[in-house]
Amino acid sequence: MNPTDSHPPDFEAECLRWLPDLARYARSLARDDDLADDLVQDTVLIAFKSWHQFIRGSESRGWLFTICRNRFYRVHGREARQVAADTPELETLAATALFAAASPQGLGDVFEQEEVVGAVGDAMAALPETYREVALLIDMHDHTYESAARILEIPVGTVRSRLFRARRLLQEQLLTHARDLGFGVARPSAESREGRP
Amino acid sequence: MMPMTDCDAVMRQFWDYLDGELNEATMAAIDAHVQMCSHCNPHIQFERAFKAALRSAREPVAELTPLRDRVRAALAAAGYEAP
Numbered sequence: 001m002n003p004t005d006s007h008p009p010d011f012e013a014e015c016l017r018w019l020p021d022l023a024r025y026a027r028s029l030a031r032d033d034d035l036a037d038d039l040v041q042d043t044v045l046i047a048f049k050s051w052h053q054f055i056r057g058s059e060s061r062g063w064l065f066t067i068c069r070n071r072f073y074r075v076h077g078r079e080a081r082q083v084a085a086d087t088p089e090l091e092t093l094a095a096t097a098l099f100a101a102a103s104p105q106g107l108g109d110v111f112e113q114e115e116v117v118g119a120v121g122d123a124m125a126a127l128p129e130t131y132r133e134v135a136l137l138i139d140m141h142d143h144t145y146e147s148a149a150r151i152l153e154i155p156v157g158t159v160r161s162r163l164f165r166a167r168r169l170l171q172e173q174l175l176t177h178a179r180d181l182g183f184g185v186a187r188p189s190a191e192s193r194e195g196r197p
Numbered sequence: 198m199m200p201m202t203d204c205d206a207v208m209r210q211f212w213d214y215l216d217g218e219l220n221e222a223t224m225a226a227i228d229a230h231v232q233m234c235s236h237c238n239p240h241i242q243f244e245r246a247f248k249a250a251l252r253s254a255r256e257p258v259a260e261l262t263p264l265r266d267r268v269r270a271a272l273a274a275a276g277y278e279a280p
């Protein structure tokens with residue numbers, strides 16, 4: 001290894017190290033395996049050509065995700081839209097209200113039910129793109145708020161608003177699905193909330 | 198001194214808390230509160246289960262060998278040389 005070299009010694013190793021993550025991210029963006037593989041290959045080639053721009057010591061996974069996302073939107077002609085964001089605090093309180101309503105209906109453990117967990121993929125796919133891509137990075141790819149903000153090129157405050165909104169929309173949808181499946185209704189709210197342990 | 202935490206403070210920050218995005222002192226204060234609060238505890242369990250459900254729905258990645266080979270070949274064609 002030559003620390004004075006501005007290029008890390010092995011581009012290929014660095015890229016291939018993140019290939020599983022990148023492939024998974026591309027699949028969730030493209031939602032088609034062949035398109036996703038093309039997207040991964042394009043991403044790696046673009047990264048290779050701009051390797052000199054990569055700042056050593058910065059996070060290469062985030063950098064690859066950024067390239068992947070930009071490429072996806074360019075190829076598919078989709079504009080990453082800016083939407084007015086509600087305040088994260090309001091979204092957080094709204095999620096609290098969802099729990100407060102679900103809990104006395106016997107839905108307090110609903111996200112541990114296999115049938116409900118199985119519906120997460122569809123609920124995620126139904127989210128508006130703006131919210132979906134934030135949830136994707138943070139809830140499925142374990143990025144921090146900061147890292148997601150860098151990839152999406154938006155402020156951290158916007159990441160929080162969109163993430164919390166995404167989660168509330170997902171919860172609403174999954175709770176509706178659970179009620180449709182009959183969860184909760186068999187145990188009407190006979191006991192008062194105060195009486196619960 | 199640990200900052201005082203009440204149910205309202207937990208309610209307002211629970212996502213940041215579950216995402217590990219708060220400073221250490223606040224994380225510890227909320228931890229302590231949630232452990233003993235019969236109101237916040239089930240709520241936090243609920244949200245934790247939700248987050249776990251999302252995590253479990255990650256796209257499965259099938260066999261990566263063909264993609265890895267393909268990427269290697271594309272890199273070689275683009276002029277990449279292993280050090």
Ligand SMILES: [Zn+2]
Pocket residue numbers: 203204205207230234235236237238
């Ligand atoms: Zn409490």
